[in-house]
Amino acid sequence: QLVESGGGLVQPGGSLRLSCAASGMTLDYYTMGWFRQAPGKEREGVACMGSSDGSTYYQDSVKGRFTISRDNANNMVYLQMNNLKPEDTGVYYCAARGRITTVQTMCHEVMGTRGQGTQVTVSS
Numbered sequence: 001q002l003v004e005s006g007g008g009l010v011q012p013g014g015s016l017r018l019s020c021a022a023s024g025m026t027l028d029y030y031t032m033g034w035f036r037q038a039p040g041k042e043r044e045g046v047a048c049m050g051s052s053d054g055s056t057y058y059q060d061s062v063k064g065r066f067t068i069s070r071d072n073a074n075n076m077v078y079l080q081m082n083n084l085k086p087e088d089t090g091v092y093y094c095a096a097r098g099r100i101t102t103v104q105t106m107c108h109e110v111m112g113t114r115g116q117g118t119q120v121t122v123s124s
Contacts (some may be wrong), residue, residue: 003115031097
């Protein structure tokens, strides 16, 4: 089970840190990612991270602003989001796939076990 938290309303230029708590699974065995879905748009991969090699992949629109990290020992995954823009608004989902999945594949295919999501709204 994956449970996201940390979403909310923030002004443009602000920051949020999303957290994902995993239970019933050992994160060492999974490639992890953050997806988002904006109103009226398809779900998209935002950031993905490998299980043990530290590899990361970011969507072009968030490079330099978002940072994905993971704490396998405590079964947690994070997404630090800085300099938020209105187009970052959406429901953010934590996702997991088997560790043989590359970070590029996970973020491009936007598939995997997901949580319920947390709403992020960037607005003045």
